[in-house]
Amino acid sequence: MSGESSHRRNARCLKALALLYLALVGASFLLVYGDAYEPAVHLLLFLAACSVGVTASVAVVLLPAEQFSWGFSGGVYALLAASTAMMTFFSGGTSSELYLLFFPLLLAAALHGSWRVALWAFVSVLLFYALAVLPGLLNEEADASVAAPVLYRLGILGLTGVFVAVVYRLSAGGGEEEDSIVSDEDGSLLLERVEREISARRGVQVAVILVDPGRGVEDVEALLERVRARIAEPVLLGEGTVFGLVLSGVGDREIESAARRALAAAGSLGARETRAGVAVYPRDARSAEDLLVAAGRALEAAFEVDSPSAIVLAGRRVTREEERRAAR
Structure with missing residues (x-):
């Protein structure tokens, strides 16, 4: 849609x-x-x-x-x-x-x-x-x-x-599947979605999660369908495999859980190195544009983590290895 x-x-x-x-x-x-x-x-x-x-x-x-x-x-x-x-x-x-x-x-x-x-x-x-x-x-x-x-x-x-x-x-005109994956070539659709959530929910947290499932995913469309069903509507960015999610009205724990589930979904479909960057309004940015920039920087920082799977939340890192150690 x-x-x-x-x-x-x-x-x-x-x-x-x-x-x-x-x-x-x-x-x-x-x-x-x-x-x-x-x-x-x-x-x-x-x-x-x-x-x-x-x-x-x-x-x-x-x-x-x-x-x-x-x-x-x-x-x-x-x-x-x-x-x-x-x-x-x-x-x-x-x-x-x-x-x-x-x-x-x-x-x-x-x-x-x-x-x-x-x-x-x-x-x-x-x-x-x-x-x-x-x-x-x-x-x-x-x-x-x-x-x-x-x-x-x-x-x-x-x-x-x-x-x-x-x-x-x-x-529907007998055309394309009504709930086919949204593709956003220049990021304008994701930006519009973030702006709409911020304006509609003033004072409420709005999170942007950028996910890079890597090149090992067997079926990108199946991954996005799984993310849509379990987490939120994904927006495929450009012609690659990176996609974005927008969550609003949820706490930090739910945001981190959504990022972990997105990476887990990618891993279940063959991805070996998965990364996610998260930024939250208004804590990490005061506008939709700055929020996307912060999420992009967090995703870039995730690639600096020496771990098969990593999540960076606008300033602090959460890797799968750290999660396992914390669980012990």
């Missing part, structure tokens, strides 16, 4: 969905316990199922944007789909009307700009709804009058997922 951090976009989509889901759970509660609702309802179990969705939604609203990786986002959709399926099962199963709560999950998943999240949500919705209605279909008393509505609903959910995928594909 060339414009904004994928974590921030994922957070915005999921937080909006979480607020909507809370409202829908409240409406479902009123519907199920209304006089006009005919299917049998298991009171305590239905409330327990509702509490799962409510707890997950509240947690999503409160979590920081840095938490919302692609994998985490897919997990949230799976959890909400499971909660909705339990609500459906305990409010009538095959005759429950709460299957309608699955549709917002499918539509919201398409807004992330990632086919992986959309596919994960689609599979979760179909799987968990099928599990919710399966006991009713296997009942000896079930006949065509029970199976037909269920198959119709499964078909509608499936068609909705296909429609969302087609619309998304057309809007």
